Amino acid sequence: MKLTGRIIAAVLTVLCAVSPVRAAAGGEAAPAQVTVGSKVFTESVILGEMLQLLASEAGAQATHQRQLGGTRVLWNALLGGDIDAYPEYTGTLTQEILVDEKLRTQAQLEQALADRGLRMTAPLGFNNTYAMGVKETLARRLGLRTISDLKKHPDLVMGFGNEFMDRADGWPGLQTRYHLPQTNVRGLDHDLAYRGIASGTLDVTDIYTTDAEIAYYKLRALEDDLHYFPVYNAVILYRADLAQRAPEVVAMYKRLAGLIDAPTMSRLNAQVKLDGRSESAVAAGFLRRSLHLDVDEQVTSPWQRFWQHTVEHLVLVGISLSAAILLAIPLGILAARRQRIGQLVLGVAGIIQTIPSLALFVFMIPLLGIGGPPAIVALFLYSLLPIVRNTYAGLKDIPPAIVESAQALGLPRGARLRIVELPLATRAILAGIKTSAVINVGTATLGALIGAGGYGQPILTGIRLDNTALILQGAVPAAVLALLVQGIFELIERGLLPKGLRGQPGRAASASPP
Amino acid sequence: MARLEDHREIQHTSRMLVLSQVSKRYGGTEALTATDIQVSNGETLVLIGPSGCGKSTLLRLIAGLVQPDSGTITFEGSAVTPASILLARRRMGYVIQEGGLFPHLNVRENVTVMARYLRRDAAWIDGRLAELAQLVRLPQELMTRFPAELSGGQRQRVSLMRALMLDPDLLLLDEPLGALDPMIRYQLQQELKTIFAELGKTVVLVTHDIAEAAFFGQTLVLMRDGRIVQTGSFRDLARNPVEAFVEEFISAQREPMAQLAAALG
Numbered sequence: 001m002k003l004t005g006r007i008i009a010a011v012l013t014v015l016c017a018v019s020p021v022r023a024a025a026g027g028e029a030a031p032a033q034v035t036v037g038s039k040v041f042t043e044s045v046i047l048g049e050m051l052q053l054l055a056s057e058a059g060a061q062a063t064h065q066r067q068l069g070g071t072r073v074l075w076n077a078l079l080g081g082d083i084d085a086y087p088e089y090t091g092t093l094t095q096e097i098l099v100d101e102k103l104r105t106q107a108q109l110e111q112a113l114a115d116r117g118l119r120m121t122a123p124l125g126f127n128n129t130y131a132m133g134v135k136e137t138l139a140r141r142l143g144l145r146t147i148s149d150l151k152k153h154p155d156l157v158m159g160f161g162n163e164f165m166d167r168a169d170g171w172p173g174l175q176t177r178y179h180l181p182q183t184n185v186r187g188l189d190h191d192l193a194y195r196g197i198a199s200g201t202l203d204v205t206d207i208y209t210t211d212a213e214i215a216y217y218k219l220r221a222l223e224d225d226l227h228y229f230p231v232y233n234a235v236i237l238y239r240a241d242l243a244q245r246a247p248e249v250v251a252m253y254k255r256l257a258g259l260i261d262a263p264t265m266s267r268l269n270a271q272v273k274l275d276g277r278s279e280s281a282v283a284a285g286f287l288r289r290s291l292h293l294d295v296d297e298q299v300t301s302p303w304q305r306f307w308q309h310t311v312e313h314l315v316l317v318g319i320s321l322s323a324a325i326l327l328a329i330p331l332g333i334l335a336a337r338r339q340r341i342g343q344l345v346l347g348v349a350g351i352i353q354t355i356p357s358l359a360l361f362v363f364m365i366p367l368l369g370i371g372g373p374p375a376i377v378a379l380f381l382y383s384l385l386p387i388v389r390n391t392y393a394g395l396k397d398i399p400p401a402i403v404e405s406a407q408a409l410g411l412p413r414g415a416r417l418r419i420v421e422l423p424l425a426t427r428a429i430l431a432g433i434k435t436s437a438v439i440n441v442g443t444a445t446l447g448a449l450i451g452a453g454g455y456g457q458p459i460l461t462g463i464r465l466d467n468t469a470l471i472l473q474g475a476v477p478a479a480v481l482a483l484l485v486q487g488i489f490e491l492i493e494r495g496l497l498p499k500g501l502r503g504q505p506g507r508a509a510s511a512s513p514p
Numbered sequence: 515m516a517r518l519e520d521h522r523e524i525q526h527t528s529r530m531l532v533l534s535q536v537s538k539r540y541g542g543t544e545a546l547t548a549t550d551i552q553v554s555n556g557e558t559l560v561l562i563g564p565s566g567c568g569k570s571t572l573l574r575l576i577a578g579l580v581q582p583d584s585g586t587i588t589f590e591g592s593a594v595t596p597a598s599i600l601l602a603r604r605r606m607g608y609v610i611q612e613g614g615l616f617p618h619l620n621v622r623e624n625v626t627v628m629a630r631y632l633r634r635d636a637a638w639i640d641g642r643l644a645e646l647a648q649l650v651r652l653p654q655e656l657m658t659r660f661p662a663e664l665s666g667g668q669r670q671r672v673s674l675m676r677a678l679m680l681d682p683d684l685l686l687l688d689e690p691l692g693a694l695d696p697m698i699r700y701q702l703q704q705e706l707k708t709i710f711a712e713l714g715k716t717v718v719l720v721t722h723d724i725a726e727a728a729f730f731g732q733t734l735v736l737m738r739d740g741r742i743v744q745t746g747s748f749r750d751l752a753r754n755p756v757e758a759f760v761e762e763f764i765s766a767q768r769e770p771m772a773q774l775a776a777a778l779g
Contacts, residue, residue: 405614408577408686409628409676410603419627423618498618500660 032246034060037074037083037370040067040449041190042272042279042464043128043210043265047087049283051236051253053295057287058248065370065451066279067460070163071096073365073450079116082369082451084242085253088120089128091232095169117240122257123233126210126265130164130229131221133207135197139220146225147178150204154181159202161190169230170206177228191464210262212270234260259290273465302473305458309474312372312453313481316444320376321437324383328436329429331384332391333417346392349385357382357443361450375444375452382443383436390432394425423498430493434486441482445474455481529588530555530684530716531576536585538571545571547741548585553684558710558717560731562724564763568740569720573688576718577608590683604628607677611689613669615661615676622657625675632680646675649709667698674706678713685710687719691726703729724748724767736760 034055038048048064055062065083068074075097077083093113094103103109113120132147139145142153150156164170165187174180182204188196194213196202207214207221214221236253243250260268264286271282280299287293300308331349335342355363360381364374398421406420422429448456455474462470531553538546546568553559561569574580576587578599587594589602615624622643629639647654650671661669670690677685690706691699707730710717721727727734728748736743736751744756755761 401610401612401614402616404574404579405608405610406616407579408603408606408608408614410600411628411631412600415631419631420616424616500616500618500620500662 032060032249034062034085034242034246034249035065035083036062037065037068037077037086037451039071039074039086040069040460040464041208042212043208043269044087045279045464046268046272046283047124047234047236049279050256050287051085051087053280053284053287054252054256054293055246055249057293057295058246058252060246060249062249066457067448067464068370068451069362069449073362073370076365077370077451078118078237078239080366080369081239082371085236085238087124087234088237089232089234090123091129091169091230093120093237095230096167099168113237114240119238119240119243121236121238121254123235124256125234125258125260126262127231127233128208128210128262128265129224129232130170131207131209131224133197133205133214133219133221134203136218136220138203139222144220144222146223147174147180147228148225149222150180150182151178155184156182156203157201158182158185158204159188159193159196160185160206161193162187163190164206174228177226189463191466195466210265210269212266212273214266215270216274234265255291260286276465276467306473306477309453309455309457310477312447312457313441313444313455313478315372316375316379316447316452316454317437317440317481317485320379320444321383321433321440323376323380324387324436324440325433328384328387328432329391332388332429332432333395335388335392336395342392345388349388352381353385357446358449361446365450370451372447372452374450375447379440379444379447383440386435386439387429387432390428390435391425394428394432395421397428398424424501426497427493427501430489430496434489437485437489438482441478441485445478528555529553530557530590531718532588533572533576534586534588536572536575536582536587538568538575538580538582544740546575549742551735551742553716553718555716556714557733558719558731559733559735560727561718561720561735561737562722562727563737563743564722566739567737569722569735569737570688571740572737573686573718573720577606577686578603604632604680605683607674607680607682607685609670609673609677609685609687609690611692612666613661613673615669615672617661620658620660621652621664621672624661624672625679627676629679642679643675646678649678649712650674651705665698666694667702670694670702674709683716685715685717685719687717689720689722692721706730724764725771736763738763 034052036048036051036055038044045066048066052062052064065077068077071088071092074083074086074088078086090109094109098109098112101108101112103112110120132150134144143149144153158171160171165185166172171185175182190206190208193202193205194211194217197205197219198217207219209221213219236256238250238253268282268286271277272279284295287295328349331345335345352360357378360378361375364378368374368377402420402424403416406416411419444452444454445456445459447454448460455478457474458470459474459478462468462472462474529552531551533549533551535548535550536546537544537548549572551559551572561572563569571580575582576589576594578594578596581596590605592598592602594602616627619627625643625646626639629642643657644654647657652668652671652675656664656668661672664672674690677687691702694702703726710730717730719727719730721730732747733745734748734751735745738759744751744760746754751760752764755764
C-alpha cells in the first residue's frame with residue numbers, strides 16, 4: 001500500500017503538473033512531499049509521529065515510515081533519500097555511525113553531517129543514554145548501586161538488546177572499561193529483555209533512561225560511576241535539501257528543540273507502552289499542549305489497518321512469487337539439461353537460501369532503499385530454490401525409458417519438454433511452488449522491518465508494546481494467508497495435473513506399473 | 515564408369531542399415547568393441563546374448579539414443595549424425611521392454627503423438643489408428659484408457675502401434691516381450707511374426723531368449739562382452755559353433771526343455 005500509495009502519489013504529481021485544472025486553481029505550488037522515519041522502539045515512533053504531524057502542520061504532504069529496523073536502516077535510508085528526517089541521538093552518531101571519524105566537538109559532528117548532505121537540530125532536551133537496569137529487590141539484596149558493584153557478582157545473567165550487544169559503545173566496551181566478569185550474556189530484543197527481567201530469567205539488562213518500563217517493572221538504574229556511556233541527546237536528523245525544499249517544515253522541527261525533557265519523554269513513553277494509547281494520539285497531545293498547535297492525530301480503524309496490511313502483504317507475496325515462478329522453472333529446466341550449469345544454479349540458489357532472511361532484507365537497502373521494492377527482491381530470491389530444485393528433481397525423476405521413448409519417436413527437444421517431460425513433472429513443480437509460497441508468506445512479515453508494511457507491522461508493534469493481541473493480529477492472518485495460498489495451488493494442481501497421473505500417490509513421474 | 519557407380523549405389527541402398535567399426539565406451543568399460551553389421555531390406559535380424567553383452571547398446575546406437583565413439587552408422591544410404599537423427603527417427607519405429615508409454619497420455623494420444631506433432635491430417639490419423647488397432651488386435655474401447663489401466667500385453671500392443679504409426683522402414687525392438695508372462699508372450703510372438711511378414715518391414719530385435727531368437731530371426735547375431743561371437747542362422751550356430759561359448763549359451767537354454775521332454779516321455 002505504501003508502494004502503491006507512492007506510485008499513485010507520483011502519478012498524481014505528474015497529472016497535476018500537466019493538468020489545466022491546476023493552472024485554473026491559481027498556480028499554487030504543490031505541497032512538498034516529506035517522508036520521516038523511526039526506529040523500532042516506542043520513543044522513536046512517538047517522535048516520528050511528531051515529525052509527521054509537524055510537517056503536515058507546515059503544509060507538507062507527510063508520510064511516516066514507522067518502526068523501520070535499527071540505526072543502520074534509518075541512516076542508509078536518510079543518506080539514500082528514502083526518508084527526509086528521523087529522530088537520532090548524538091551518542092549514536094559519534095560512537096556508532098561515525099565512530100571512525102573520532103568526533104570530539106559539536107562543530108566537528110555538524111561538519112561530518114554536512115559532508116554527507118545532512119543536518120541536525122539543536123538537542124530536543126533529553127539525554128536518553130544507556131544504563132544498566134536491575135530489579136529493585138535484587139539490587140537491594142546484593143547492594144548494587146553502581147555498575148562497578150556488578151564485578152562482585154560474576155554469576156548474574158545479563159541480557160542485552162541486539163544492538164547494544166554489538167555496538168562499539170555497547171557491551172564490549174562496557175565490559176572492558178569495568179572489567180566485568182560475567183560470561184552468561186545473551187542478545188535479545190530490547191522490549192523482550194524487560195519481560196525476561198520481570199520473569200527472573202535475566203538479572204541485568206541495558207535500559208534507555210527514558211524507558212517507561214523502568215518505573216513499571218521497579219528497576220534500579222545503576223550509576224555509571226566510570227562515566228562510560230556517552231551523552232545521547234535526542235536531535236532531529238534531516239537532509240540538507242529538505243531545508244531548501246520545505247523550509248517551513250525545518251522551521252517547525254527547530255521549534256521542538258529544548259522542548260522535551262527526560263521526565264516528559266518518559267511520561268510520553270509510558271502513555272503508549274503502559275496506558276495503551278496510540279503513538280499518534282500521544283504525539284498530537286504533546287504538540288497541542290506544548291506548541292499550541294491545532295494538530296489532529298491520524299485515526300485509523302482496526303479494519304482500515306487490517307485492510308492496508310492485507311493489501312501490502314498481498315502485493316509483496318504476489319509480485320515476488322510470480323517473478324520467482326517465471327524465473328525458477330526455466331532455471332530448473334536448464335539445471336536438468338546441463339549438468340554443470342545445473343550444479344551452479346542449484347548451488348547459488350542454495351547459498352541464497354542459507355542467508356538469514358533478515359540479513360537478506362537489510363542487504364537490499366543500499367541497493368534499493370527501503371519499502372516494497374527491496375522486500376520484493378529479497379522475497380523473490382528466497383522463493384527461487386524450492387521451485388528450481390523441484391523442477392530439476394521432477395524432470396530428473398522421469399524414468400529413462402520414457403525420456404528415450406520420446407527421443408526415439410523423433411520429437412525435438414522443445415516438443416519433448418512440452419508434451420512429455422513438463423506434464424510428468426507437474427506435481428513436483430507445483431509442490432515446489434507451494435513450498436515457496438508458504439515460505440514467502442511467512443518471510444514477508446519481516447518486510448515491515450524495512451518499511452514494506454504487511455502483516456509484520458502489527459507483529460512488530462505488538463512485540464514493541466508487549467501486546468500479544470496485536471502480535472496475533474499479524475500472525476493469524478499471515479498463517480491463514482499461507483493456508484489459503486496453499487489451497488489455491490492445490491486447486492490449480494487439480495486442474496493442471498494430467499488425467500493419467502491423478503490418483504497416483506507419490507511421484508508424478510513414476511513409470512506405469514507392470 | 516557411371517553405370518558402375520549407379521550399380522554400386524543400388525547395391526548400397528539394398529542394405530537398409532550398415533554399421534562399420536562402431537564402438538562405444540561407458541566410462542572405463544567397453545560396451546561395444548569396433549563392430550560391423552549389415553541389415554538388408556526386409557530382413558529380420560536378432561541380436562542375442564547374455565545381459566551386458568552389448569546388444570541393447572547396439573540398438574540404442576542405431577536409434578541415435580547414444581553416440582558412437584568411433585565408426586559410422588548408415589541408414590537408408592545416409593550417415594546417422596546428431597544433425598540428421600531427428601528425421602531418421604521418423605523412419606524408425608522403436609519398442610522397448612515395458613513399452614515406454616507416456617503415463618499421462620491415453621492410448622490414442624500415445625500412438626498419435628508424433629503424427630499430431632507433425633500436423634498430419636486428422637482424418638488420416640483416425641484411419642491409421644483404426645488400421646493399427648486392427649493389426650495388433652486391440653479393441654477400440656481401449657483407445658481412451660491410460661497405460662496404467664492396461665495389461666502388460668496390451669501395453670506392448672500399444673507400443674507397437676506407436677512405433678508403426680508413421681509407417682517406418684525399420685523396426686527396432688528391445689526385448690519387446692521381456693516383461694510378459696509366458697502365455698501372453700507366446701501368443702504375442704506368433705502375432706508379431708505374422709505382422710512382420712504382413713508388413714514386410716526390416717526388423718532388428720534384441721532378446722536374451724534363444725527360442726525367441728530362433729523363432730523370429732533369419733539371422734542371429736550372438737554377442738558376448740561387447741563383441742560379436744558368431745553371426746548366422748540358428749541352425750548354423752547350433753551345428754557349427756565357433757567357440758565353446760556358443761554351444762554353452764544354446765544348451766543352457768535348451769537343457770530345461772530337454773528335461774521337460776524327458777519328464778513327459
